[in-house]
Structures are given as C-alpha cells and as structure tokens.
Amino acid sequence: MSENLRVKFSEYIDETIRVSFKFNGKTYHGFKGDTLASALLANNVHLVGRSFKYHRPRGIMTAGSEEPNAIVQVNDNTNRTEPNVRATEVEIYEGLEASSQNCWPSVNFDIGGINNLISTFIPAGFYYKTFMWPSNFWEKYEYFIRHTAGLGKSPTKKDPDIYDHKNIHCDVLVVGAGISGILAAKNAAKNNFKTLLVDEKNELGGATIYQNREFNKIDNESSSDWLKKEINELKNIKNLEIKTRTSIAAFHGYNYLLGRENLTDHLEKKEKHNQIRQRLLKIRAKKVILATGALERPLVFNNNDRPGIMLSSAVKKYADFFGVKCGKQNVFFTNNDSAYESALCLYNKGIKVNAIIDIRDNSNSKIVKAVEKAGIKIHWSHTVVDTRGYKRLNSVSIMKLSNDGMIVTGNKINISCDCLGIAGGWTPAVHLFTQSGGKLKFDEENKVFLPNKYPSDQISVGSCRGDFKLKEIINNLSINLKEFLKIEQVDFDKINVESEKENSKINIWLLPSDKAIGKTKPFVDYQNDATAKDIKLALREGFKSIEHVKRYTTTGMGTDQGKLGNMHALGIIADTTGVKMGELGTTTFRPPYTPLTFGTIVGRNVGEFFDIFRRTPMNDWHIQSKAEFENVGQWKRGWYYPANGETMHQAVQRESKAARESAGILDASTLGKIDIQGSDASEFLNRVYTNAWSKLAIGKCRYGLMLNEDGMVYDDGVTTRLGENHYIMTTTTGGAANVLGKLEDYLQTEWPELDVYLTSVTDHYATASICGPNSKKILNKIIPNLNLSDENFPHMSFKEAQIDKIKCRVMRISFTGEHSYEINVQASYGKSLWDKCMEAGKEFNITPYGTETMHLLRAEKGFIIVGQDTDGTMTPIDLQMDWIVSKKKYDFIGKRSLYRSDTIREDRKQLVGLLTDDPNIVLDEGAQIVSELNQNPVQMLGHVTSSYFSPNLNKSIALAVVRGGKNMMGKKLFIPMENKTINVTVANPVFFDEDNARLNA
Amino acid sequence: MFLINCPYCGERDQQEFKAGGEAHIERPKQPTELSDDEWAEYLFMRKNIKGIQFERWNHAHGCRKWFNMVRDTSNDEIKLIYKMGEKPPSD
C-alpha cells in the first residue's frame, strides 16, 4: 500500500531532510516542508477518517484550513495531545504521531459504518426526533454517540507548554500574504505606515507562487517568478513586520483583532522544550486590509465524498507546491476553467489525466484550448451521476445533462480513476469581514457574497472582494489602495499584467443523477454529514429560515463552520423555495475562524496566576503558623490555625473560647478602608449611611449601614472621625472596591456640589485586632503611655499613638462583643506590629484566630455579615435593625424605598435567631425552614444563613431569615433534612451578653 | 472591543471601562414627595433601545471619572462622548 507518489521538483520541499512520523500506529516518511496531509498523500494514504453520522470512509479533501474531513488527534496519550487538528495544517516533524479520530475501533473497520447502511432511517432532525424520547434513555444514547462519533479526546495531563499574550498596535494590518496582501503591505510600509502582515501558512505568496506560468505573466515573466522577487524585497522594507504561521481568529469592532501565532507546533519535541508554543496577538490596528483570498467550492452530486475526491485546487497544490501526485489516474469535474489549470499542471508533470467532465457546453479560453491540444478528453455538458470505491475511489459514472441542467439523459459512461478533482467555482473568504460587523451583498451573476459596507476603517482586496483574475486583482488593488491609504501612487502602477479574462461558469447547486434523490447521497456538509436531501426534507417539514435549516440539518455546524458547503446549502434552499439567494441571507460566521487552544486563550494566566491574590503584610506569619486559608474576594485570609493535629471544629472551638476567656488576635488588614476628606464630608456620610453623622465628635467611631437605592442592605462598617473634615471609613473585605465605586458615582454624578475626596487606603494600613478581657493589659504593654481608662478611651472612640516612634491609629471597636482594640499601622510595619502583639500577649495566652472564629463570635452576638445573612433582598427593617435607620434625616440613599408597598409587607423574610431543641445538633447553612410538615405543596418560610456550635454557650446557635419571623418569637418550626426533621425554636438573634456588659469589662 | 475616548485620559481600550446604564436619569431631589409609582419609575425603568442610546460610562481602571456616551447599539458606533453635567445634544 505504501508507495512513493512524489513527482520531481518542488522548491518548497527539502528532499534532503527525511522526516519519519506515525499515522494510526504505522510509520511513514515525508520530507521537511510537508504537511501531514501531503506526506500521507505521498504515501498513497487517502483514507484518514470516518464521517460524523454515517461513518463513511473519508479522505483528504483540501490543502488548507477549510478541511472538513482530515481531522486528526495529534500525539495521543501524551501531555501534548490535541484533538480536532486539520491534517492539512500540521507541519510534520520527526516523531510526530497522529491518529484518525472519527472511527471506533479503527479507521479500516468501523463499527459505526452500520449507520451508513441504515442511513435511510437517519434523516435530518434524526437526533432531535429520536434522542428526545424517552428522556431517561438519553444517557444510553449519549454513550453511544460519544463512542462512535469522533469528537476527539481532550488532554488529561497538565499542558507542558508556555503560552503568551502580546498587544500590538499598528497603522495597517494586512491579513493574508497572497499577491494582494504582499503588494498592499509593501506599499503601506513604503508610505510610512507601521505595517504588520500575517499569514496562516509558513510561506508567503498564496496561490500565485505556484500559478500557471504560461497564462499569468507580469512584465513578461511568470507571475510566480515576479512575486518571488517581490517577496525577497520585503525584508529590506522598514516599518514592515511579517508574521507567518499566524492566523487571525477574530475580527471585532473598532479594528480589534485576535491572532494566533504558532511558534513551535512544527518543531521536534526537544526543540519545543521551554519555548513559547503559541502567542495570542491582541491587535489594535488603525486600518485593516483583508486579503484572505477565496476558497474553492466542491460540487454536490451523488456519492461525492469518497476518499480520492478532492478539490481541484488542492490536487494542483499538492503537485505544484508539495511535489505529490494525489492519484495515478486523474479525472476532473468542473463548472469553470479552474480545473483546466489543475489538469494542465498534472499533464506538464507527466501525471496522467484521463478526462475532464464539464457541465458547461463549451469554453473558449486559452487554457481550455491548451488542454484540448494536450489531448485530454473533455466531456462537455456532462455530469458525474455516481462514484464507486469504498475506501478509495476507483471509477466515476457520467451522463449527459439536459439543456436546463435539471435531468440527465443518454447512456452512462464509466471512467476509471483514483482521484477526482472537483471544481465548483470560488467563494470569497468573507468570514473576518462579517465578524467585524460588515454586511454582504449578493452578486447574482457570479453567485458570490461580497463585502458591501465596511463597518470600520478597513478594505477587502483581491479574491476576497470578488476579483479572481490576476489582471483584475492588480488593477483594483491599485485603485483601492490609493484611496484607502490616501496615497498618490503605488509601486506596481506601471507593471504589465497578462492573464486569462474568460471564465464563464454555470452553477447547478445540486447536480442531477439518474437515480431518485432519495436513493442518492449528495453531501453538502462533509464534516456533519448533511446531504442535499436533508436540506430538502427540512424545507418540506416547514423550516424556512436559513438559521433554522442550519440547526435542523446541522449544515455548517462543524468545526469548519461549513466553509466548503454553506453556499450550496443556500443555493439548494433558493432553488427549492424559489427565493433569490441574495434575499435568503447567510448564516453568521463566528470567531474563531479556526479553533484556538485553551492555552493560547489564557496565556500566562494559569495556575496561581489565573487570578491575582492579595496578601496581608502578616501573611508569612500565618503561613509559618500553619494557618488554613480562606479566599475572601481576592484576599487570602487566615481561616483557622489548627494546633497539634486539630480538626477545623476543634481549632475553631478553642480559638473562640480563648478570645472570650483571655485574649484573641485577628489580622483585620483586609477590611476595605476609604479615606474621606473635604468640607462636606459629614454631609456626604449623612447621605450615604442610614444613620446621622453630623454630630459625631472628632475622635469617635460609629457603625454605619449602607443601602442601595432600592432599600436593600449593601455594605456595613465602622467609620471614624479623624478631624473636622476627615473620616476613615471601613467596608467589608469583599465589598471595598464596589463601595468606593458607588460612592464616587454619587459624588461625581448626583452631588458634584459636595466638596469631598475619596481615596482607597486599604493596602496602605495593616490592622491587628486584639479582643478579650485581657486586651486592655496587652495594649497597655505595647503602648504604655496611652491612657486606656474608659473615661479617656471609651468604647467607639479613637486615639493616635506611637509604637516605637511609629505612628498608629487605635480604635476601640468590637465585632466580637468583647472589649477590643484595632491597631492600624503603615502596612510595611504590619509584621512587626503583629510580632509585638504576640510577644506582649504571651503571658495571657493570646490566641490568633481566623475568619471562622470571627464569624462564630459575631453570630453569638447576632451581628450580621453582609453577603452571608443578607443577599440583596434584605432591608434594615428586615434585619431588625430599625435602630440604625434615622427617622429625622430628610433623605439618604435608599430611604424612599423603605416604605414602598413591597418593603413594608409584614410577611417579608426577616432575620431571627434559631435554637435547635437538641442543643447538640448544628444546622446546615442554607437549610430550608417550614412550619407545617404535612403540607402539600410544602411552603418554605425561609432558610438558615449562619450556624455554629457555640463553645461559650455550649449549644448550637443559628441565624435565619424567616417569612414574618419578627412576630414568631418562641414559635416552633421545622427543618426537614434528607434523613430526619430537626425541631427548632425562633429566638432573639443576640445569644450572648445581651446587655453588652463585656464591652466595658 | 471598543476604543473609548475618555474625556480626561484619551483613547483607551474598553477593558479599562465599566458601563453604568442609561444616562440623564436624575435622582429626585425630594424622594419623600413621590408616590410609589413615581419612585419606581426612577428606580427601575430603563430604556433598551436598538439604535441611538445615551449611556453612562466610568473609566474604572483609569482616572475613575464618569462621563456620558452616545452609542448606536445596533452597530456599537460611539457617536459622542461628553462630560458629566454637560447637556446632551438635542439632535
């Protein structure tokens, strides 16, 4: 089977460097410069996969990124494996391993092939109709589909490669380095535009560098030789950067494009090591020139999918560029002149062309004459009605087309061949243009969609704007480039271009066969196995919109987004329904143009770099003390400090007891801190908090509750008046950035007349909070000259002090209900402050505690945590915090909402305490609460928001929100759990030290 | 991805900005005088136009300033940017 199908001479293949690789476990050889596809073809391997639905054998169809069939898994079972890779884009290297993915158990014996035999029973919508019901069967269907359909395997090991992101700003971005792109980039750069030229291939020049030499000439030499000289000149041009192996994945608004630069995929394993594999380019271009070319169309006829049936342009490229003959007996089937150029290319290399089948009745172009002269048989007005060969094409049958092209007549002629090049005309690659928001117009004469209105500063040039002949390309490029770049002249104004002018073609979207359509398989979308008859069935079943037909038949929904077949689908719909193609519209092309790896998308933001962490100045101490950490917003906070193999429960119980019996210490540095200054600072606080601030004396602290305009609690914290016009506000750890944003919003947009300045100082201070009956003694050791008497330094007040000449702010405030102090120092002294506190507290067994103990202690006191006991639907009244809502103030944010008809309802969910009848049972946070057990349907009254076992009360306590809970004091409620029902009693949420005696202890 | 011309900093990438909903909705000066319906009108009702829309934007990861933008939501074209407190264009 393995044989060498190389033809002599290709300057792009280095025949001195032999490369061995494996495909489906078998070793093959190719040369440096080969793609996986060209190397396989050189070994006479066409069969590379199975189709998605019917599991028909499929071969390599194209030579580019539009490939629908040759989808492979590379380097399976290694940490570099990747599914859904197009064999036509993989450059081979020593040691490459690839395998077919659309087959199980193997490409030659495929169990799903049975689908092909029963395909009459798998029409359009089969999956929708069948797998919908019965629904509990879905798991079985899914297992079957996943095993038999080739979705490829995701890597399971850690990606060993490095990826990168790069921002690029340029004056002109040129996408595509065919002749149009090269000339556009060169002239842009020469006119002082900073220019970037990208192409998805590894060589510049597109199709022109292997264009027919005889019929395409520039200044009396072949266009390919002329272009090669131009390419050579590019390296001497300033302002021009060129990136090959770079494909543009997305073209967004405002000329923002995403590209993928492939740096190591073509290298051997040892060369890949420690190199950046792929780079995501984030390109912001002042101007964009799209020169993305055109894709050749297949023809839609019965059994048009056998291995050996390829695009005519691909057959030519494999011969010209890679030096590979795709078949020994070649036949072409065409509706235009393109196939003749391919036939002539093979003929000139001594490769046998048996016949050309042309659905037209004649063509007078020079190239057709040349083919006739070469003695190649042309069957005018004929069409292929069937093909044969299961795993490889062996012959085609042709018949004469009627004048209107609707039916076939006469005798069937069989022509043997192992390769059929099909040429259905060209589709401009307008994908990126439409992604950018561009609208298309339909050219009825040429049956193509062309760019119409540009949504940004961009143009399309070359064949992606509908220019297919060299002369037309060059002339229009000159005109458009001058206008677009506002330049007087281009350097190719005076060249003399000779190319074919004639290119008559006729379009028959679905070619007739001698068999009834129901008995044929004319594929429109190869990757998703959608045939013309599926589309017709969808139309019969009432689907009209192209978007609906697409989804019902899955046409164009594969990883190739139907790059080959979408036009035929549209054409068949138009023909069947009698609507003009231009009026049908097209489906939407979505980014990415070709698939992107996750690695490229995330770049360096992997592992610990995925999201930034914020750490307090005391972080090292927490780590040394074996703290378990909790993520709070972006902060890493000490959660609890297990000693001697304690469980979390044991550690939290110990910490909680110690804080109330002697002394505890908490790293409170993460609390949000906003410095507020200005002559209207007091008035500002009056407007943003529910309580009154004007009368707060300098040196005093006050707790504040902040609402949204809808009356719901948004944030809380203690604010201290440092001076006449100077406050420091603390916010919740997670809410700091949003609170600042909200306050800025009101200041700038609603109350610009207020003289207030806000500065975030969260990171500027480190905070140690010492609480417990011995906290006063400890603080006295640290700051001996500060008078800590209740008269001089009462609860809710503030003092400036110094510790070793370092300024600090000390607040006597409490979130635990204990006598406590918060000491704030400049962040860089945070660690030494902490060490001092630990040292001074040693004799009192000062116990560091984390967020879990903090939560427990405040729950004992019934203090809320915004975001845990509230969820954006709780008013202060719901929280039984009426005391903090000023009745006297005329207005504050959210005030009016507190007496809307909805917020004054008696049966709103309200915060209450819950005690379990069995004091040892700790409720689950989130557990639902009911009042009747035998109700149907059962009515949920609310849920548990906070729940702990209190070591200081020696019983379980909980906070909950309960419908009408305010009036339920003492009422028995139930919490039904999976295996039991827990009886609870509604209680006062302040469980511990109700008269706050300990604050002044 | 828009390119937004912050009136204080100049052209910056959209990712530095935060959208802040419909512009020119003034907070009532005397909320207590309003009926539930009138307050609800201010609180909840926002336009969602296909076409020319007046919006508030904030240069959140830049100068933190709020400003107004006139944007065509059908094609994302930014027609005009002007500072807070400036009158919206009449046409």
Ligand SMILES: [Zn+2]
């Ligand atoms: Zn700015």
